[in-house]
Amino acid sequence: MRRRKRRIILITAILLAAIFLLGYMKFFNGSFIYVSTGMRKNEFFKVGDLKSDICEADILLSDARREYEKLFGADIWNEKIGDVTFDDYVKEQVKAKLERIYCMNLLAKEKGTVLSRTQKEGVANAVDTFYAGLSSDEISQYSITKDKLTSMFTSFAVAESLYSDITSGQNTEVSYDDARVIQIQYICTDNESDIKEAKKRIDNNEVFYVVARDYNPSEYERECRKGELDSAFEEAAYNLSTGEVSDIIKVQDKYYIIKCSSDNDKTKTEANKVAMENKKGLDYFNSVFEEYEQKHYVEVNEKIWNTRKTSTAKMFSVSFEDIYNQYLK
Numbered sequence: 356m357r358r359r360k361r362r363i364i365l366i367t368a369i370l371l372a373a374i375f376l377l378g379y380m381k382f383f384n385g386s387f388i389y390v391s392t393g394m395r396k397n398e399f400f401k402v403g404d405l406k407s408d409i410c411e412a413d414i415l416l417s418d419a420r421r422e423y424e425k426l427f428g429a430d431i432w433n434e435k436i437g438d439v440t441f442d443d444y445v446k447e448q449v450k451a452k453l454e455r456i457y458c459m460n461l462l463a464k465e466k467g468t469v470l471s472r473t474q475k476e477g478v479a480n481a482v483d484t485f486y487a488g489l490s491s492d493e494i495s496q497y498s499i500t501k502d503k504l505t506s507m508f509t510s511f512a513v514a515e516s517l518y519s520d521i522t523s524g525q526n527t528e529v530s531y532d533d534a535r536v537i538q539i540q541y542i543c544t545d546n547e548s549d550i551k552e553a554k555k556r557i558d559n560n561e562v563f564y565v566v567a568r569d570y571n572p573s574e575y576e577r578e579c580r581k582g583e584l585d586s587a588f589e590e591a592a593y594n595l596s597t598g599e600v601s602d603i604i605k606v607q608d609k610y611y612i613i614k615c616s617s618d619n620d621k622t623k624t625e626a627n628k629v630a631m632e633n634k635k636g637l638d639y640f641n642s643v644f645e646e647y648e649q650k651h652y653v654e655v656n657e658k659i660w661n662t663r664k665t666s667t668a669k670m671f672s673v674s675f676e677d678i679y680n681q682y683l684k
Contacts, residue, residue: 397498400454400655403461407453409659410499411507414675415449416668423665432666445665454653459514462647468517470509477682478508484682488673497669507675512683518636521643527635533581534628538616539592540576542567543609550603550610557600563614578620580627588613 399409423431423445432442463469470478482504489499540563544550549570556566567575579592588611591601595615604611 397659398656399659400450400457400653402454402457402651402653405457405460407457408498408503408506409656409663410497410503411453412449412660412663413497413669414499414507414671415453416446416663416665417671418674418676419445419449420665420668421670421674429666442664442666446663449665450655450660455648456510456514458648458651458653459517459644460510461651462644463513463517466517466520468513468520470512470516474512474516474683478505478512481508481678481682485673485675485678488671488678490672493669493671508679508683511679515683518640522636522640525636525639527632527639529628529631529635531624531628534624534631535581535593535618536620536623536627537579537592537595537618538576538620539579539595540564540567540614540616541571542575542612543571545609547603547610550612554603554612557612563600576616578623 397409399407399412401407423441432440434441436444482501485504485508486494486499486501493499542550542553542557542563544553553566553570557563564575579589581589581593583589584592585606587604588606591604591611592613592615595601595613595618597615597618599615601611601613604613
């Protein structure tokens, strides 16, 4: 049972990391219709009159492999998300991300969204830095040129500008109270007699976490965000001030006592506020963009794509994400 629980926790952590690592531009995973046709040697896909070179996918696969192996080790690629290996899951996310970027560029052309002079300078600096960081073997083996890098950095910057244009007039503000992250310790039992005994020990001034470990030794503390927990548990936890202990709470078939270790972890609250506001912006963007996106076919060069795997992707000497964030964020 514990092994199964650890596996569930690991998979959850992996999925959250996937969202974070592949979502650094705020948007990915669009809805597209995939059509395989004959394409030129290094063309990965085309949508409308825009074409993506396979080196762009190679660059993003490099970033993904480096970051996931740093977090979880090289064995991560054998894990599964449902019936799909994590290797294939990340590979498909990379493809979906690039497809969305290019579809956004189509809409940007229609709307007349262009880069500012500062952004163009950022693209030029990013290209020079990325290219200078590659080895001669990486450049030749993966057919990377400054023109291809300019197209890639520009596409991502244009997509972000479009995102900002579409969402700029929307109210995405989240209150600090709604974003508040708290830290708690808790005692959990399966029956009322045990929780009453635990309550007596707490009332007799025994240390809370010592009592908690007697009833739920492996899990007795956590951080909480609103909307993650059963409403009765959440209400009791969020009504506590730092150091306060709740009465006995029944949630479904379990009994709990909660102690608030911190009623506002300010650093995590601020980060959660930003994440919640970003999500509100993304939800609005998707509501506007997805209808447009679904009208466009993406023609994928399956022959060349089938030769790629995340687990064996070349890890380039430089990171696209790092350099993009350095010059264009």
